[in-house]
Amino acid sequence: MAITLERSEINAILKAGTLTRIQYLQLMSLILSGQNIDEDDYRLINQIFDRFRLGRISIVDS
Numbered sequence: 001m002a003i004t005l006e007r008s009e010i011n012a013i014l015k016a017g018t019l020t021r022i023q024y025l026q027l028m029s030l031i032l033s034g035q036n037i038d039e040d041d042y043r044l045i046n047q048i049f050d051r052f053r054l055g056r057i058s059i060v061d062s
Contacts, residue, residue: 005023005026005027005030007040007041007044009023010041010044010045010048011044013048013057014044014047014048014051014057017051017056017057017058018057018058018059018060019048019052019057019058019059019060020059020060020061020062021059021061024052024059027045027048027049030045031045
């Protein structure tokens with residue numbers, strides 16, 4: 001089963017500054033799965049993890 005997260009969802013996470021635990025796990029699985037991710041998506045996902053590490057994005061339960 002392929003893990004997918006739409007680019008619009010990724011952009012929404014960056015805009016809102018929050019992500020759910022499920023989205024976090026989906027992003028981690030996507031990066032670690034070795035699936036073909038284009039450079040733009042890879043860059044956006046890295047922005048999310050960078051902002052999370054800096055405290056600019058938080059994880060919410062929902």
